[in-house]
Amino acid sequence: MAFFVFVFLPLALAGCSGSGADDGNATMAVNATDPQLAGALQDQIMVDPQLGRQANGDSIRPPAQPYSGAVPSDAVAANTDPLDTNGLMKAPAPIAAGKDCTECAAARESVTLGGLAARQKNAKSSQCAASLTYSAAWAQRLPADLPLFPQARVTEAAGTEAGKCALRVVSFSAAQPMQILLDWYYTRAVKAGYTAEHQLDGKEHILGGTRARDDGAYVLFLTARADGGTDIDMVANNGI
Template identity: 55%
Template structure:
């Protein structure tokens, strides 16, 4: 091959390569097309609107996320209900040996449990009492959890009470309180606790039993005050209690 032919071949080789690659798009052009799509040029408006919208975040739920992470959340998780051991009153728990032992229950007297069995509300329970004063004041009961904190000093709410419902009245000479609550203490402990409070408060105290429900009740001669308590085992532990207390005159 002559020197002239070699020169022509060297000159034509780059041109041939350029011709072969002319049908393919350069990488720079592919990147430019992708940029146009991301910028919204020719993209679906609905898709771009969804991508560009702000993300909705609930700050309270965000604080409770990562429950399985090594680092604990910044605040404890909230609970819908208080624990059974949360105290609801200011009365101090008695120390061991300070409780009086309630006498063994006697069989229920006729009609003693009728009010509790028939009443659907605290007002109905109070209205069915044999004590005329208590029954007449029942119609004036107003429902509010605040009444649970206004119990007579001698028959207070238990310190670990978890109030379900409360009602009371101070209208027209009445001083009536009615509370439904539970306590984590065993049934016998609650019986002894309220028996001790009643005796020390100057009340008589009678203990009756029917079908697993205990009744403590009594009166105070000095002012006509009276109380009535129904106690039963709470499923899962503790005690369920209905309490009526008439502060007297």
């Protein structure tokens, strides 16, 4: 039996060595014909030293704290303009939204900003929705008379200036309670010559209106957050 062991062991090792050589040749062939794969195989692996220390890979104990993956605070990507609540007019109490509230249905059923804009009662807003493009920069291009709320944090924005369109659609949040946002936008809308109607659809408040001189229109959908702040979707068309 020992004789067979000594005979076949070298053969087995030789077989393994041959297989490795073939694999190396195959890899070299792939590298020669596929430069992207070659680069991926030869590039150095990037390591984040901060996350490496969090991994605690050399210890038999679990990490001392959870890995950092927290949602950024409202101070991140925010409008940093100071908030002035002096001289705000009080928004009227909401009236219950009826079955003919197209904005209410749009807010409930739309899953994108484009879908929300397309279902607005204002004809120009709905027609321009087809040419919307998405970029956070549109949040800073709202009409000057209905700008982004101070200290608001933008989550998504879209807009278009195709043809005669001047449509903006923005989703944002604010740390302030809903009543402050209602009063702030109501005051600005009325002073800019818009009408202002306040409706309530379940827990969602809708503030919207129009302006005859330029066919301007706006609508805000506001929902209170558990932390005391407010989530807002805003659609604005035309404006100064």
